[in-house]
Amino acid sequence: MGKSRTKRFKRPQFSPTGDCQAEAANATEAEEADGPVAELLEKLQHPSAEVRECACAGLARLVQHQPVFQVFARQDAVRQLGPLLLDPSLAVRETAAGTLRNLSACGSVDVCDDMVTKDVMTPLVALLKECSAVLDSNEMSSQEKKDQNRNTVENIANEAVNVLWNICECSSRALSIFNKEGCLEIILKYLSRFSTNIDLAISVAYCLQTVTEENSELLKSFNAAGFHVLESAMLSPFSSMEHILLKTLVSGTVWNLKDLIPSKSQAEVINAVLKILSEVLEMDASETVIQMKVAESQRLKTAAETEELIENANGDSLVEDDEVGEIPHKRKARQKTFISDLLPPTEKELRQTTALLLAQQTALEIIVNMCYSEDPSDDEWEELSSSDESDAFMETSFNECDGQLQSPLCLSHEIHTALTHYLIPKKIVEKISFPNDIAVDVCSKSPAWKFLIRKLNTIQCRALMCLQSLVSLLDLEHLGGAAALQTLAKHLSQLLFSKPEFAKHTEFLEAVSGALRALLQTMASEDISQCMTPDQLMMFGKAGICNSNTGVRVNIVSILGVTGSVLAKEDGTLETLKTIGCFLLEVATKDPSLVVAGEALDALFDVFADGKEAERASHQIKLLSILKEFQPVFKMKMRKEGRDRYSSEQLCVLNNVKMNLRRFITYQETVEKILTS
Template sequence: MGKTKNRKYGKKNNPTGLPSVKSIELEESAGGSSPGQTPSKHEQIIQTVLDQLKTYGLDSKMCGLNTLASMTEDDSFVDSMLRHNLVRVVGPLLVDPNPPIREAAAVALRNISGMGMPEICDILVDEDVLTYVFALFEKFYSSNWIPSNGNGGSSAMEQEEACGTKKKSKRNKKYSKVAQKDDVLVNTFTQGVHLLWNLCKSSDLAVKIFNQQNIVSCLTPCLNPKVCGVDAAVAVAHCLQTLTENNEVTAHEISRTSEEVLLKILSPNFEGEIGESENTSKYLLLRVLVAGIVLNISKISPGMLPVLNMRLAVTIKDALGVNHRKSISVIHDLLSQENGSGHTSISPDDEEESNESMEVDDSLAILIEDAVSLVMAQTVAVELVTNLYYKEDEDDDWVGSESEDLPGDDMVYNDVALSCGVPEVDAILWDSGNIENILKKVEKDDVIWKKLETHPETTLLMSSVSTLRCRSLLCLQNVLPCVPDSDLRGFPGAFALWEKLVNLVCEEKTAGDAALFEAATGAMRAMSERILKMDPKSFAGNIGKAKLQVLLDVEAQCSDSNTRVNIIRTVGIMGEALVHSSTEESCELIGLVGSFLLQVSTKAEEKLWVIAEALDALMDVFAEDSTDKAAVQIGLVNSLKTLLPSLRSKQWRQRKSLGHHAAVVSTANTNLERFIEYKVTHISHVSMEH
């Protein structure tokens, strides 16, 4: 639940003095070297790192580990690294006696595990990295490891051991907040937890191995941010949310030992209770992640305290109610001030102006980090709502039924409120304001977006916002079909929302974000289905040729099959609505819809499952007798008769490769023959009139 696969973490600038892969390639390009020489440079760097890691010197090992951590941006370097079994050399350093070495090894392995390559975590598990991760926790983070200052600070001994290797930077962009005191002990723990999280969210084998270890007791105390700090608490919460999903072993263990800390974190006054007035977004993120843990446990252990379910609902609602665009707007304004103040041309001798520039930079970093935490919290919140109210597709049940009479079988919509099966959640979470709050997560200011999208400091923030927009659309796709009319403010409100989603689809068709475009079309399709059930006549009265043609044009420019099917289905739903209108224009538009769906269905190069979806929509539109005239005008029956043999042939040839699309293809094939027989008997009188 709420997983984000293969998150790619930022990497530190090269701290070792060794050349980066990109600089090597640039040098080769300038010197006229062929691209074939690049792998040899990789080999040289890897051999240097190996030599450094196998020495006894602290500085050499640190240099090698920092090089490794900073080089993982390059996929080809990582391929070479894996071929040389470099991970097997780094893994044991997680339990090195020297704290800075452990920290650097944890950072390097975390960077590798978070690269974004789907197979990388499986490779790390195969390379036995988990053995050293668990050894790290068992040896250095048992129940008595808590830092001496009780708030994330390391012990005096750890600080003294690390003293010679720490370097102050202007701004740490990777994992900790600006100006936060470096803490080797806690940071190593945090990096180790992130590494464990990356492995477990990508590898089922990693979860299985985790269940065989007694590591939960090392993690759960640090959910309390007063123990190790909020960064470590957030890391643990991320990890445990993943590990409790469909995992009875971990869920039962946390339920048995940690209800008290979960209850405390989900308290509405949590920040006030622990005396925290800053980093509110990080604490909100922590609360939402803990809500996800509680939800996972509730599904497996129904005996959870009801108050925990109530508080998880309040937490989700609180997160959805925050306007993240205000934070983004503040960052935009600060960037505009920075650009307009001439900071880019600061004289080295002007110390006062230089300090002012650094203060602006630090303020910007703090604001960005806070905004990223807020956006991540809201992303988790909408994911939780999505999973809470996930329902099987009703259409799948309908098309699979052999007992249905194809024509004239109207589906009656029951105006029933959402239900996730947890009464305490239903009573608190859902009201008319939540649809608007989720929709606000999708909206964006183009001026601000263009400014931040090109700024190097805001790359992670804008990536996180894109993820939030996509997850919010997926959430709407799940909840829109089943919300009560009152939550949508009746047909006018529902139709206004539908128009917003159609406009969003048109905007996103050229934006280049395929996942967001697909999610937008999915939400549009869900809203179309909802309005059709709510008030088909009013829907038909608001459909004109221009609106219909816009979607036909978007579909023609789209190449992704899933996205195209969402548009095809939406056009089909509009056709179904038009059947409820008896105007001449509606008959013309039904013909336009039918011609479009026929065109998709009869394309020789079209994917079979896309054809099946188009045919299913076509049969829904023309199931009523009132469409007979339009059916004759577009030659519907003859076209379908011609199509039927080729459809059967394709189904037979592709039967082993259809996968999860096999059901819709089989159903369309079966229903098509019945539909043709039915339609032939009903359009004969129309043909005779002509």
């Protein structure tokens, strides 16, 4: 139970302040937004390009607020913005693309799907093709004009690629259009410009990583020229943090395309990908944050001193210089209203630091995905779950559904060899101790850098997820041996208990509990002594089981099951086993999620399957009578809620739990007869 996971990591959504608002405001706010939206939409048809541009900029600001999504839908805003992607004015094209980028980034899956329904893909694809044609042409009369136009077109292309990426990630219809319209060739051309426009290349690389995942139709059209572009980007030198991010993203795309690579070249490509990921993870991001912040402070101090010297020397002439070089106010304001790029457009040190953190996050996500084979089909689930119910209980493992009925963990020999050769497990463990308190303190004192704290924490969570996968896949020696696992388990326990405020962060709690669960399972299978005291165990269980996240609760009961099964083999553990048993019974019979209830039943099977202390404990907590009373309730819940609320994978596992519950009750009846005879 509980090993299902989301293989695909969704891209984070960014707003100028760091996050789009999570909750929609009330209907009154939505109604109040109707007027401003309608007024701005009307201005989109104005004959003045400047008015149209300002209207787009205004809509870009408004779209950051959830109630406006309803207003946009009611007033058919997408159909009015779409044609502006091909407006005669390049500035209008850029602002229109920026508004649609905001809409697709802040909006839900439904919002993106509605954008496809409103035919945004037609002008978007046309814009991408036109930008490509302009960038390929040399028709400009003067070099200066050509360069200026090229920069503007590249900016437009960057906005358009981001819209394409957002929509394709959320809409299968958009992905189908991407395939049919030959968008792959267009964006590969953009990627080939990585040496002159790294921002555009990074946007394309993110988009490619999305559209090449589980897209068999697209894979058919990927040719040698496309691989050559990817190879060029992968082999480019680490000249900046942005290039590190680009190489990491392209490595993810190459991994998605691994089935197209001839078998004789598989090992070479896997080594190339993991070498890049290893080099990225080897960098100390916390130290980089500190160094970059110091460098920024020094640069700003030097610039201020230089400016003061010039002002003292030239008097008021500085004002005239500023006026000559000043960017128009409206253009500056418009840039601030767009959803911020993954690489913030402000100071170079912040851009560099953000790029490294995103590269490390991406590297860890790629490694997690490497650890899983493709999900079985529904037919395979049915076949796997159709075991013979007549088998005797003692001949059947209660854990028969572990691993094989989930998206299976699987490492090929080539991946296993490369992971250990490049010391990936060691580097992942180092990221678990992340982030450095000094780095967090540096970021917290600067408003512009504060959002990096969240990124530092995300890296730690991804490292914990990697650990969860690798612990289940690698041999004990590749994990550092028994002593290393005990040290790591103690460290994970300290993460949980030394900073109670972490328990409020669901993503962290799910990641650390999942890693601890996998670690304790491995330690139990290798007869390595556990690290948590019974008191710590129950404190952890009682705190975590109240969490609203199903994954957290599943991990909690699984940890209790693993630890309880170990204690059941020891003497003098009766009272602890009774406490664990009562806790698991409470969860199994009262948790609103069948998945959690099933995991709790599975844990009970593990704890009370064997051992004298376990038999005495089960008798004293009346385990048999409670389970016999709960059995029909569990079956009824599966019939009523099963297919409507749970996936085929979850139902398959629950069916096995139901079958094992019947067998376990039969076994407990035998135990009761022995104890009472």
